[in-house]
Amino acid sequence: MTTRFNFTLQATDGAARTGVIDTPRGAIRTPAFMPVGTAATVKAMLPESVAATGADILLGNTYHLMLRPTAERIARLGGLHRFMNWSKPILTDSGGFQVMSLAGLRKLTEEGVTFSSHVDGSKHHLTPERSMEIQRLLGSDIVMCFDECPALPATEAEVAASMRMSMRWAERSRDAFGDRPGHALFGIMQGGVTRDLREESAQALQAIGFDGYAVGGLAVGEGQEAMFGVLDYAPGFLPVDKPRYLMGVGKPDDIVGAVQRGIDMMDCVLPSRSGRTGQAWTPRGQVNIKNARHQDDPRPLDEDCTCPCCTGYSRAYLHHVFRAREMISGMLLTWHNLHYYQQLMAGLREAIAAGRLDDFVADFHARRAEGDIEPI
Structure with missing residues (x-):
């Protein structure tokens, strides 16, 4: 078992890459999708079940955990x-994105952000230093x-003013993180959809020096075309020998497009949130189990899928338990x-390693x- 954080690039196909991130807690095969465990749980799943799906790493949420049950209690x-x-x-996010979404409840200064908790209205002050302290207390690996x-x-x-403040905060984060062998700190590129600002941000981050680099500020409503437009150049501004993480993405076709453009890591609440609202993702697109067409259908969601849902249960049953609001539906x-x-991630890794990503993507689409499948 390694005692260090290390990224090894194993193969490339065009801009796409496959490799391994070694950490003291295990290897992360890239491209990697990280299920989101916002409040120290991937909703409706046991941790061992999440591992059984093939996940090598989870994402935890600094903002939610600092409010409840608190980082100090978890420590x-x-x-x-x-x-x-x-x-x-x-991997724990820094809390910055959640605080952004609290626009009406926050006050932003160079020092940090003061905001009111959505849980109980209590006041909190989040700075680069406090974010590093919370994530240290949580004990996250990245x-x-x-x-x-x-x-x-x-x-x-x-966007430019915000990005430059984020770069000053990145330096403060690096200083506050200190020397923590076996743990990694990632910088976050900002700059909206403006190429010059993205490049300026990437250069500022590399001057500070990080173990990995995220492309932030996308998947926030700009649309897939604009996001891919940024990803056509932004990963190329980052070091080849460090992991590249696209935050908050996404739908399967977003993931495939991001991997084609050189992204190594992604996370999104979509698979778990969709599951709780009766939406299933399959190679043939999305299935809405709420629809009446499924109520007499004895077939599985996907006859080629080996998950417990598809090997044990029919569309008719899934339709019934969703309609009946039974807990097993979301599970x-x-x-x-x-x-x-x-x-999907395993297929992408194999295709990149074999040099046949274009064929894989063509088949995917x-x-x-x-x-x-046609209704019965």
Whole structure:
């Protein structure tokens, strides 16, 4: 078992890359999809079930955990891994994105952000230094530096000012993180959809020096075309020998497009949130289990899928338990969705290693274009 954090690039196909991130808690195969465990749980899933889908790493949420149950309590109870019974790596975000979404409840200064808790209205002050302290108390393996993510649309001047403050915060985060062998700190590139600002941000981050680099400020409402437009150049501004993490992405076709453009890591609440709202993801696109067409259908969601949902349960049953608001509905659909996402990542890794990514992507889009199986 390694005692260090290390990234090894194993193969490339065009801009796409496959490799391994070694951490003291285990290896992360890239491209990697990280299920989101916002409040120290991937909703509707046992941790061992999440591992069984093929996930190598989870994402935890600094903002939510600092408010409840608090980072100090988690530290007293042995850290986040023990607290939530997850032995593999955990990445924690910095809290910046959640604070952005609290626009009406926050006050932003150069020092940091003061905001009111959405839980009980209590006042909190989050700075780069405090974010590093919280993530140290949680014991996460990959720590994100504290940044400000401007809500789009914004003027170029607003995006530039925000990005430059984030770069100053990145330096403060690096200083506060200190020397923590076996733990990694990632910087976050900002700059909206402006190429010059993205390049300036990437250069500023590399001057500080990080263990990995995230592309932030995307998947915030700009649309896939604009996001891919940025990803056509932004990963190229980052070091080849460090992991590249696209935050908050996304739908399966977003993931495939991001991997084609050189992204190594992604996270999104979509597979678990969709599962709780009756949406399933399959190679043939999305299935809405709420629809009456499924009520007499004895077939599985996907006859080629090996997850417990597809090997044990029919569409008719899934339709019934969703309509009846039974807890097992969200459990089965979330398991299926996470399994599908991890199978997609495994397929991408294999295709890149074999130099046949273009064929894989063509097949991916062709199967989605077929749409769901015909109703009975």
